[in-house]
Amino acid sequence: MNKLENIIYKIKDTFHLEAKQKNENQLRVDVDKNLVSSVLLYLKTQLGFMHLNHISCVDWIEDNQFELIYIVWNPESKITVLVHTRIDRANPVMENIDAIWDQANTYEREIREMFGIEFPGLVGAKEFILEDWQEMPPMRKDFDTAAYAEKTYQKRPGRENARDVREELMKRTGEELPDFAKKYSRD
Amino acid sequence: MNVNREKETTLYLGPQHPGITGNMMIKLKVKGDMVTKAETHVGYLHRAFEKLVERRNWLQSFTLMCRFCVPEPDPMELTFARAVEAIEGREVPPRGKYIRTIVAELARIQSFLLWYGGQSGSAGLYTLGQWSVGDRNYILDLFEDLTGARIYHMYMWPGGVRRDLPQGWIEKAYKTMDYLEKRLEDYNKLLFDNAVFQKRAQGVGIIPKDKAIEWGVVGAPLRGTGIKHDVRIDEPYEAYADFDFVVPTYEGGDVWARALVRRDEIKQSISIIRQALDKLPGGSYYNRIPNPMKWKVPAGEAWVKTESVRGEIGFYVVSDGGNKPRRVHLKGAAYTHGVTVLEKILPGQNIADVSFILNSLGVCPPEIER
Numbered sequence: 001m002n003k004l005e006n007i008i009y010k011i012k013d014t015f016h017l018e019a020k021q022k023n024e025n026q027l028r029v030d031v032d033k034n035l036v037s038s039v040l041l042y043l044k045t046q047l048g049f050m051h052l053n054h055i056s057c058v059d060w061i062e063d064n065q066f067e068l069i070y071i072v073w074n075p076e077s078k079i080t081v082l083v084h085t086r087i088d089r090a091n092p093v094m095e096n097i098d099a100i101w102d103q104a105n106t107y108e109r110e111i112r113e114m115f116g117i118e119f120p121g122l123v124g125a126k127e128f129i130l131e132d133w134q135e136m137p138p139m140r141k142d143f144d145t146a147a148y149a150e151k152t153y154q155k156r157p158g159r160e161n162a163r164d165v166r167e168e169l170m171k172r173t174g175e176e177l178p179d180f181a182k183k184y185s186r187d
Numbered sequence: 188m189n190v191n192r193e194k195e196t197t198l199y200l201g202p203q204h205p206g207i208t209g210n211m212m213i214k215l216k217v218k219g220d221m222v223t224k225a226e227t228h229v230g231y232l233h234r235a236f237e238k239l240v241e242r243r244n245w246l247q248s249f250t251l252m253c254r255f256c257v258p259e260p261d262p263m264e265l266t267f268a269r270a271v272e273a274i275e276g277r278e279v280p281p282r283g284k285y286i287r288t289i290v291a292e293l294a295r296i297q298s299f300l301l302w303y304g305g306q307s308g309s310a311g312l313y314t315l316g317q318w319s320v321g322d323r324n325y326i327l328d329l330f331e332d333l334t335g336a337r338i339y340h341m342y343m344w345p346g347g348v349r350r351d352l353p354q355g356w357i358e359k360a361y362k363t364m365d366y367l368e369k370r371l372e373d374y375n376k377l378l379f380d381n382a383v384f385q386k387r388a389q390g391v392g393i394i395p396k397d398k399a400i401e402w403g404v405v406g407a408p409l410r411g412t413g414i415k416h417d418v419r420i421d422e423p424y425e426a427y428a429d430f431d432f433v434v435p436t437y438e439g440g441d442v443w444a445r446a447l448v449r450r451d452e453i454k455q456s457i458s459i460i461r462q463a464l465d466k467l468p469g470g471s472y473y474n475r476i477p478n479p480m481k482w483k484v485p486a487g488e489a490w491v492k493t494e495s496v497r498g499e500i501g502f503y504v505v506s507d508g509g510n511k512p513r514r515v516h517l518k519g520a521a522y523t524h525g526v527t528v529l530e531k532i533l534p535g536q537n538i539a540d541v542s543f544i545l546n547s548l549g550v551c552p553p554e555i556e557r
Contacts, residue, residue: 023273025422026490050400053490054518056503069503071490071518075400075414078421082490103403103527129233129556139238 003077007047015039019081027081033068036085037095040070043081044100049074052100055107057115061141064089066117070097092117114139195223202231204542208258208305209552211525213545217538225533225541227526233556237515244510245271246344246479253339255517256551258301261294262495264343267515269424270504271345273489283347283472284426289360289463290333290342291425291493292456296367297326298496299453305546306446307378310387315377322370325363332356347473357464364457371453379450388443392532392544396440402531403523406498407452408548410436411444418494430462442547449496483510497521497549519554526555 004027008019011029017039019029031039043049053071060067063086070083087094096119098105108119109128116137127133136143170177201212210231216224236255240248252267253260265287272279279287300323304316327337332353334340342349378384394404396412409416417434419427435451437444476482486508492501498520505514528548533541 052403053492053501054503054516056514056516058505058514069488071501071503075416080490082488101401101403102531103523106522106526127230129230131230138235141241143238145235145238145242 003079007079007081010047011039014042022082025079027079028084029081030084033085033087033094036068036070036083037097037100039083040072040097041100043072043083047074048076049079049081051075052104052107053080055104055111057111057117057139059089059115059139059141060086061089066092066115068094068111068117087117094119096121098122113137116140194218198538200538200541201228208301211550211552211555213529213533213541215533215538215541220538222533222536222538222541225530227529229525229552229555231556232553234553236557237517240512240515242511244480245482245484245512246476248512248515249341249344250339252515253341255557256497256519256521256554257338258551259294259298259495259497260339261290261343262493262500263517264341265291265425266491266493266500266502267504268343268345269493270489270491270502271484273491274487274504274506275345275484277346277476278474279347279425280471280474281426281468282351282470283474285463285467286348286352286472287343288426288430289460290330290340290348292460292463293326293329293360295456295496296453296460297323297330299449299456300326302449302496302546302549303374303378306543307384309543309546310384312378312381312384315374318370318377319374322367325366329356329360329363332359344473344476346476347471349473351472357467360460360464364460368454368457371450375450379446384446385443387540387543388446388547389439389441391442391540392536392547394440394528394532396438399440402528404498404528405520405523406494406496406549407445407448408440408498408524408528410434410448412440413438418492418499422492424493426463427459429466430459432459442544445547452496481510483508484512495520497551497554498524500554517554517557519551520549521551521554524548525550525552 004021007027011017011019015035017029017031019027022028049072051073053073056069058067065086066089067084067086071080073080094117096108098108105124108122109124111117112119113128113130114137135148166177196217198215198217199212200215202210212228214226214228215222236251240251249264253264255263300319303319307315330340331337333356334342394408394412399409399412399414413436415434415436420434432455435448437447484506486506488505490501490503492499500520501518503516504512507513536544
């Protein structure tokens with residue numbers, strides 16, 4: 001049994017979860033949200049995954065879910081495990097794991113600010129990167145960046161119609177500009 | 188300001204200060220000139236790159252990817268390219284892999300030279316900074332010949348690199364390596380034989396060895412505590428498996444140990460570039476992608492790591508099968524070094540050493556905010 005199979009077996013034996021091999025040194029395991037901290041604590045204390053690389057978040061608006069990805073790494077065997085979980089998008093609350101890793105605090109504060117996921121008991125100011133932010137959390141898929149820019153920023157006087165620079169230049173100069181994008185297109 | 192040792196005073200260091208490239212404020216609580224508590228405040232540089240790429244196609248994203256961190260743009264585009272290749276299962280031809288390795292190592296050297304300037308400058312030794320930043324221009328010249336740009340190259344694309352090596356470039360690269368190798372001896376005399384630097388660096392900003400992995404320390408700061416970890420050796424990517432090089436480690440975990448690690452790593456980078464130029468295979472350098480405007484990457488996810496000068500950086504990239512990325516998330520070394528690690532090691536240090544320690548950790552604020 002190689003190192004990866006050993007980990008797959010141990011995760012299955014302890015939590016009845018199927019871990020899948022992604023490549024020669026990565027595993028992926030999909031976990032229920034209530035089990036995340038138990039799985040992470042088990043990986044850290046029993047299997048030597050001492051290093052928390054990152055916590056990432058993906059907005060699956062079509063499924064009405066957020067996906068959280070905890071990436072942990074073992075310095076001995078050089079294996080990475082990605083722990084995936086999905087939480088409800090309408091009421092996004094996730095367990096806080098900064099008792100297991102201190103730096104999780106930073107990652108969770110970013111996710112709280114960018115996706116609006118609450119981590120009960122999270123220490124640290126609400127504002128981490130954004131300043132005086134009044135809108136919905138900006139990394140959510142339904143946040144309309146164009147509409148926000150229209151509303152927040154003013155157009156420079158005299159440049160209102162200059163959105164298409166080519167058209168504007170042709171109008172001003174009366175010259176026909178060559179369309180390189182069309183000329184060199186492969187279809 | 189009250190400098191009485193008994194009374195605690197709040198001191199705002201930054202957002203502009205020596206020691207780092209970028210803006211970041213550290214709120215210090217000080218007693219006399221000793222730091223008792225530190226808190227990192229970011230938010231001066233947020234450019235929403237991760238949001239912007241969700242509206243750009245895969246190839247357009249590269250113009251933003253390299254801009255995550257000014258002193259070291261190449262590892263970013265390399266890692267993103269590798270992440271896209273991992274999702275798509277696209278192979279890179281051997282020549283492409285070798286050229287990528289050469290560019291990645293050149294990027295390491297130029298970033299090391301910039302670090303020399305910052306580290307010596309924050310100790311008040313300005314001569315070395317002038318020299319090393321001047322010598323860095325020879326590397327930027329090589330980049331300019333190769334890619335047309337000095338800092339942001341957008342040279343490494345999914346499937347390989349954008350252009351082949353120009354005529355005469357290999358000879359020029361050999362010459363630059365010979366020159367730099369000679370210069371390193373001068374640097375050693377100026378920095379490591381300097382009593383001021385020795386006194387300032389030894390025993391300052393210590394990261395405990397038993398906590399380093401748990402705190403998320405990576406790169407030179409980790410190797411400075413005596414733990415041997417380098418992505419280039421542990422999980423070799425591109426052509427690194429073909430070369431002989433060692434990963435230097437030093438005990439102590441202080442600024443001095445981290446400086447020694449970096450000093451030795453430049454020599455290793457020069458050696459890797461020479462080996463790569465010696466063994467450079469022929470053939471194609473690029474595995475052509477379809478029309479970039481209509482190119483769709485199959486659904487999937489990838490977590491890919493690369494060793495940069497500041498430590499390992501990772502990209503978590505998700506594709507939903509469309510022509511734009513669903514999610515791109517960068518984890519830079521500075522994300523932990525600049526917040527958690529810094530807040531833990533600063534208490535007990537002198538105010539004058541704060542920017543010194545910041546530089547030795549390789550904190551790059553644009554990497555924290557993205």
